[in-house]
């Protein structure tokens with residue numbers, strides 16, 4: 001069945017890419033996420049961005065709105081349904097099993113403070129991205145900290161750069177050149193995005209200010225472009241389930257729930273799921289598939305909408321029995337018939353054993 005599903009994949013039917021934000025502490029990761037998440041909602045427009053579970057869905061209309069100032073980027077040509085941004089940057093991107101790292105991300109935003117350059121956790125993040133072969137773009141954040149920087153978030157950042165005074169540009173150049181050398185020391189070739197005419201070879205850097213909004217549209221547009229050029233095949237929707245447990249959470253009134261990222265395939269109410277637990281594999285049924293309502297409605301009494309079926313990619317809260325022993329950072333599988341259950345139990349067990357090295361769970 002897996003092969004059959006693979007043959008049905010098409011670049012005309014893309015899923016949302018999973019986007020992670022990595023970098024050193026205090027570089028502005030959270031602020032960048034906030035900007036991507038809220039800007040549209042603050043405009044007070046209908047719908048809004050769905051505040052998901054540890055993951056935020058940024059739909060195409062929000063991408064268009066935020067990137068409308070970007071030159072040579074037509075919103076109506078966007079082929080992906082949106083971006084699924086993992087919004088737990090402190091999380092080693094996905095789950096608690098450290099070694100798994102960012103392996104579930106399709107693309108990453110590596111945030112560097114333009115005033116500080118590469119810092120210890122930047123290097124650590126680069127190591128993780130290399131190991132998982134995750135493509136990434138660089139946000140050179142806090143560009144507003146350059147002495148006498150003039151903000152124009154309504155413009156393309158390339159235009160805004162040209163409008164700066166000579167000595168601002170000189171400081172900018174000096175910082176950028178230093179960072180290019182630091183990346184080269186990590187064996188990475190980086191260039192400013194608007195000077196990068198060979199994105200296959202060079203990694204693009206976008207100057208941003210999560211504070212003023214400068215460059216944020218360019219950053220989003222660059223992520224979308226990179227996905228559609230470099231990642232289209234990988235992003236072709238597949239019915240083969242790919243689902244990762246992000247968090248295990250006790251919620252008042254709901255019991256212990258799991259938050260998952262559904263990267264591919266679909267989940268249905270009643271599905272028999274198999275996932276690793278602290279005391280061996282757990283086999284149970286989906287009793288609820290929840291996603292939060294759009295942000296603007298978060299204040300209503302029940303913050304979640306219920307679904308009978310959800311197709312990837314989304315962040316989802318799952319209600320099911322026996323979730324208190326579930327493990328974060330692992331795969332969730334679905335048994336489509338009872339014969340599969342034992343095989344799937346072995347599969348999840350093998351994954352956990354591999355992740356934990358030789359430590360075997362009972």
Ligand code: GDP
Pocket residue numbers: 023024025026027028029030031032089141142143144145208209210211212
């Ligand atoms: P994180 O630790 O990487 O998530 O960083 P935060 O998003 O928490 O930001 C750390 C600090 O830097 C906070 O005080 C932010 O307000 C500030 N900050 C973040 N982005 C910018 C920016 O673009 N410009 C300026 N001036 N400050 C920023």
